[in-house]
Amino acid sequence: MISLIGMMVSFLLLYLFTLLSTNPSLITISFIGALIARIIYGCTASGIVPACQHWATLICGSENRLKAITSVSIGLSAGRLIGPLVAIAALKVSPYAALCLMVVLPAISLTMIAAHPAPEVSQQREKTSANLPWLPGKKYLPYLVCAITLCVGIALLQYSFSPLILSITDWSTSQVSDVIGILLTISAACTFAVQTLIVKARKVTPIGMFRTGAIMFSCGFVLFLAPNIWCYGIAMAIVSSGAALLVPAYTSEATSKQPDAPGTVAGYIATSHTIGYGLASLLAFTATLAPIYPIYLGIGCSILIAVITYLLSKNADDSRGSEHCES
Template identity: 30%
Template sequence: MSFSAVDIAPRAPEAAAALRPDRHTALALAAAALVMGLGQTTLFTFLPLLMAHTGLSLARITAAFAIGSGLFLIGAPLWSRLSDFLGRRSVVAIALGGFALSHALLLWQMGQGADWQGQGAMLMLGRVIYGLTVSGLVPTCQAWLADLSSAEQRLGVLSRLSASLTLGRLLGPALAACSLWLDPLGPLWLMALAAWPALLLLPFTRQAARQGKAAVRERLGWQGMAAWLALAGLMQLALGQVQYALGPLLGSRFGLSASAASATLGWLLTACALVVLVLQLWLVPRCRAGRPLLLAGGLALLASGVLLALPGPLSLIWIGFLLLGVAAALLVPTYTTLASLAVGGAGQARVAGVLAAAHTVGFSLAAALAGWLFGLWPAAPFWLAGLAGLAVIVLACLLRLPARAD
């Protein structure tokens, strides 16, 4: 299979200068990504509240959330394609509206009491709304920024968008804990209201031109996309393997209690997110998207898997987990940028959508494999993460880069 990519015609300096997201647009899209990050981590803080107020079992709740997440496989490519016709702003508004509506329904549901017979159906309805609407948020934001940026600016703007998502994940648990001091349902109020600031900023954004039928007519070179989809799947496979298996490993290898293992994992996740945030805000935007960043990310991923798999002190776990953050910070914006450059102007939304779907597939595969592999051999998920890093290095050596990234 060929990994060649479509060349990009160079832009004139004045055209490149004109293609720059203005401050209002960058702020609105950063706020939208931050909302998405808040939702991803705050979710875990109100699971006990949800069980107590609805009377639903953890299995029924997690099943509903899993179905909502699975709908991202449908929603991300679909909304990305529709944004070519409806416009990026409209799709981002729909996604933020779906975020607000799904959490408002959840808040209303929790006020109905555990005896209400519609608890299960209402929870499922809210998660279906979430999955079918919010799935379009991040890929459409990526496509919008790609529309408004030149090839030279692309890595920087996409890296800052990823940093906003990471910041939201960092702030989510802290804001949820603070909101509990104000109201027992504080985390739900936080989620129901979080999307409104970003929604109110949207009218002040600079709208990207609609692609319309041009996006359908353009040949996107999907054979050349295979490498970028493989990189996206491998990164999320490795990330999921480590995240799902590290808690049990801390307990079995170091004899930590469940609460101690959870606390240690929480600190590891926080430190890792800080590493990602710092690198994506200050280092990655100063680099050029290309083979060196892919190789560095692959090496970090390989080293992370090996260090986590090998027996040793807890400090080895810390180093390995922080290297996982380095790998994510380098790889995700780099392969997203290179895929964006590879397909040309009219394919931005569609490539963002399929990359989001590849992320979902990789992380879902990790969820399916991690427990089984850990049961066979506790180090197996981490060796698989290391093999994913090795595969990234091989791909980085074999693929041909878009012309503007050479």
């Protein structure tokens, strides 16, 4: 509820300061106001995903952790798929219509949440959550590194779209924007399809998802080295499908390390995602040096994820082998 209230306040301030920006003498005030709005968003709305994952896990039970996490991921993917279409329709009504919707939608969600009964949490679970350290332990490190590097790779890829496309075409800015929109739609559609048809249907184990996701993530980035716009579409589909397997895999595996406090562990993962996007913004300047440089960095991230996946898979296989010998 705090996250949704933060979203409402943030988007409302963005709307108001956007209106003020039409007055040239108030540009500086509008810019500062927009920064404050984004700070409010970052300090509050960042809790929505771990809160939803925690709530879903409480409803489904720890034994159905992967199903709960995937359900939330499917909702996020559906939003990313529908969101651009809603924005396009809203912008045809008014330049401010999309911002107004961004205020209204959290209000609707807040009303639904307020009317919904809170999930039951045992006293033992609350005690365990309270005893967990602020900083995550070493046992979470492989999963958190995966979360950071995945977000670095994805964000750098998005930052490099425009210079990358311009480097192989002579298209106008509007044409490039259209292609970027198509690539992001391909990404959302593939993510939604993989999470719905494969992950939620439990057709692959978390370790299997780790392995397959790491391979697809690496192959997709390598395909971006080909200077061809059609290859970019195929590469985007492969990268997004790989990420769609990796995110629920490492989230499920990390929360299984502390089944009594899945919300706290989901918070560790969400923080790692934020760190990854922050690092990517610092590395985005590499696209100005050469459009292909962010792709090289993305390949490096995918290799690191592949190495971690191999080590985790090896440990899992060794554990199963030990249990089999004992039996």
